[in-house]
Amino acid sequence: MSRVMRPAAVVDYPFSDGRPLAESEAQLREILYLVSALYGHFRDRPDVYVGADMFLYYEEGNSAAVVAPDVFVVIGAPKREDDRRLSYKLWEEPKGPGFVLKVAPHGDRSRPAPNAPVIPSRLNTPPTSSWPGPWNRP
Numbered sequence: 001m002s003r004v005m006r007p008a009a010v011v012d013y014p015f016s017d018g019r020p021l022a023e024s025e026a027q028l029r030e031i032l033y034l035v036s037a038l039y040g041h042f043r044d045r046p047d048v049y050v051g052a053d054m055f056l057y058y059e060e061g062n063s064a065a066v067v068a069p070d071v072f073v074v075i076g077a078p079k080r081e082d083d084r085r086l087s088y089k090l091w092e093e094p095k096g097p098g099f100v101l102k103v104a105p106h107g108d109r110s111r112p113a114p115n116a117p118v119i120p121s122r123l124n125t126p127p128t129s130s131w132p133g134p135w136n137r138p
Contacts, residue, residue: 009061011060011061011062011063012063013055013057013063013066013087013089014055014063014087015054015055015086015087016055017055017068021053022070022103022105023105024105027103027104027105030103031052031053031070031071031103034070034071034101034103035050035052035071038050038071038073042073045075046078046079047075047076047077047078048073048074048075048076048077048079049073049074049077049078049079049085050071050072050073051069051071051072051073051074051085051088051097052070052071052072053068053069053070054068054069054072054085054086054087054088055067055068055087055088056068056069056072056087056088056090056097057087057088057089057090058090058096060089060090060091069097069100069101069102070101070102070103071099071100071101071103072088072097072099072100072101073097073098073099074088074093074095074096074097074098075095075098076094076095077093077094077095078094
């Protein structure tokens with residue numbers, strides 16, 4: 001008896017959820033500032049990728065296994081010439097993020113930020129950091 005091989009199901013991995021980058025203008029400024037600072041800091045490191053507000057898929061074949069951190073850094077993932085990653089799929093990349101950041105929308109770190117990314121343990125990523133924003137700075 002011969003086995004019939006069925007083609008693998010094609011999984012759609014969306015790169016947008018239609019929601020805005022930030023919950024407020026102040027939060028947007030903080031995210032842009034952090035990304036700009038990280039780009040500048042790592043500009044001469046071709047092995048460092050800085051991502052922002054991008055879907056990060058952590059399980060191949062499961063489009064629901066996704067987080068969207070405000071900012072993340074991967075040391076060991078090259079910058080690409082075209083710099084057009086629409087999402088970050090762990091199984092297509094050499095490494096996962098070593099740093100993940102959620103910018104608190106209103107500077108309140110005493111409670112979890114709404115929609116804060118929950119980073120699954122299988123990503124082998126340190127716990128999510130929280131940036132208080134300009135509200136708590138001296």
